Amino acid sequence: MTELEELQAKHREEAARKRAKLKERKARAHRLIERGAILEAALKEAVDPSTLSNEEVEQIVYFAILSPATIDYISELGL
Numbered sequence: 512m513t514e515l516e517e518l519q520a521k522h523r524e525e526a527a528r529k530r531a532k533l534k535e536r537k538a539r540a541h542r543l544i545e546r547g548a549i550l551e552a553a554l555k556e557a558v559d560p561s562t563l564s565n566e567e568v569e570q571i572v573y574f575a576i577l578s579p580a581t582i583d584y585i586s587e588l589g590l
Contacts, residue, residue: 554560
């Protein structure tokens with residue numbers, strides 16, 4: 512393999528890594544947006560989500576997730 516071919520191969524590998532990283536980043540962003548929408552829909556059952564600060568939402572989420580009933584439910588799901 513010539514020096515030029517080695518350099519081209521290296522650039523192809525680097526480009527492939529960058530594409531994979533971008534794909535992962537887009538998938539994560541999509542997942543976060545979907546889960547945020549789910550959270551807002553659930554919060555709408557009790558309160559207008561736009562009136563809550565991020566800190567209040569965080570407190571609600573931690574309270575809900577760390578309740579014994581939720582922990583039991585998650586265990587039953589096998590997660």
